[in-house]
Amino acid sequence: MNVVSVMAHQDDEMHCLGTMLRCRARGDRLWFVTLTDGSKGFVQRPDISPEEAARIRHEEMSALAAELGAQYINLRGPDEFLYDSPDVRMEVIEAIRRTGAHLVFTHFEQDYNADHTTTARLVRHCAMQSSLPVLPTSTPPLPEHPAIFMIEPHGPFGFVPTHFVDISDCEAEKVRLLGCHRSQEEAMKATAGVKAGFEEQCRRRAAYWGAQAGCAFAEAFVPMRARGAIKPFRVLP
Numbered sequence: 001m002n003v004v005s006v007m008a009h010q011d012d013e014m015h016c017l018g019t020m021l022r023c024r025a026r027g028d029r030l031w032f033v034t035l036t037d038g039s040k041g042f043v044q045r046p047d048i049s050p051e052e053a054a055r056i057r058h059e060e061m062s063a064l065a066a067e068l069g070a071q072y073i074n075l076r077g078p079d080e081f082l083y084d085s086p087d088v089r090m091e092v093i094e095a096i097r098r099t100g101a102h103l104v105f106t107h108f109e110q111d112y113n114a115d116h117t118t119t120a121r122l123v124r125h126c127a128m129q130s131s132l133p134v135l136p137t138s139t140p141p142l143p144e145h146p147a148i149f150m151i152e153p154h155g156p157f158g159f160v161p162t163h164f165v166d167i168s169d170c171e172a173e174k175v176r177l178l179g180c181h182r183s184q185e186e187a188m189k190a191t192a193g194v195k196a197g198f199e200e201q202c203r204r205r206a207a208y209w210g211a212q213a214g215c216a217f218a219e220a221f222v223p224m225r226a227r228g229a230i231k232p233f234r235v236l237p
Contacts (some may be wrong), residue, residue: 001102001235002033004093004146005070006123008107008115009084010061010074012140012232015151016105016203018167018174019219020068022237023103025170030070031099033060035119040079042183044190054079056183064180067101073098077159082115084122084201090137094128097139101130101146103235111153123148124226145228147235149221152205161220164213171217173204175199 003023013020020030023112029094038057039050058074065072073095077088096104106123107116129135131142152159167174178198179185185197206217213220223230 001028002031002100002119003028003103004033004096004099004101004105006033006092006104006106006119008113008119009033009041009079010034010057011041011178011184012116013105014178014198015205015219016149016221017177018103018170018206018217019083019165019221019237021173022165022167023168024068026237028103030065030133031073031101032061032065032066032070033073033075033095033099035075035077035088035122036079036082036115037074037076038079041187042185049146050095053183054073060138060181060183064177067177069133070113071099074192080115084116084118084125086184089122089126090135091127093121093129093172094137095128096123096146097137097142101127101142104146104148105151105221106224107225108150108153108157108159110157110159112155112157116153120224124224128226141231147231148223148224148226148229149236150224152220159220159222161209161212163221163223163236164209165221166210166213166215166218167206168210168216168218171203175202178202 037054
């Protein structure tokens with residue numbers, strides 16, 4: 001299968017990366033798609049130029065993808081100003097078609113960041129259109145609608161997971177790979193009160209979900225309730 005993370009920003013794959021590692025272990029091909037350039041993520045360096053910030057974020061995500069032998073598509077939309085528009089929809093449709101997506105991970109429909117919730121809405125619409133011929137792009141339509149699962153949000157929102165993936169054996173590798181996002185670990189430590197960076201941020205959440213699922217570490221998901229997005233067969237590892 002082609003397994004695709006479609007997220008607003010570089011590092012937003014944080015809450016599905018362990019599951020993607022499990023997918024890779026069973027022979028799946030991995031793709032990462034980001035809709036924005038990530039240029040507003042340098043809260044620890046507010047004077048950095050947008051161009052330099054975007055360059056760093058792109059290189060960090062590219063490094064993570066390269067370590068996994070994965071493909072990376074960066075749509076480079078303006079960070080913190082992502083809107084649902086005809087042009088953006090066509091870019092997302094083309095990206096989903098290009099990946100040949102069978103399984104998509106994206107944001108939960110409620111979250112603290114508007115780029116995240118906009119991405120979830122775009123994926124809902126564009127995944128449907130990715131398998132229909134009415135909106136032509138450079139890549140032909142997919143043969144069928146991909147399955148879609150939403151990751152946990154950052155914050156106290158109405159997220160009630162129905163699916164769990166045991167990532168106990170790959171949690172350490174997940175944290176190591178997220179270290180590629182060095183700029184965001186610095187931002188996290190500087191402003192979010194997360195002293196250990198990704199290690200603390202990821203492991204306390206994965207341990208919480210693991211306690212619900214009966215394992216050491218887990219990632220939790222909600223299927224996107226959209227036509228074609230829920231499958232009558234198992235797609236998660």
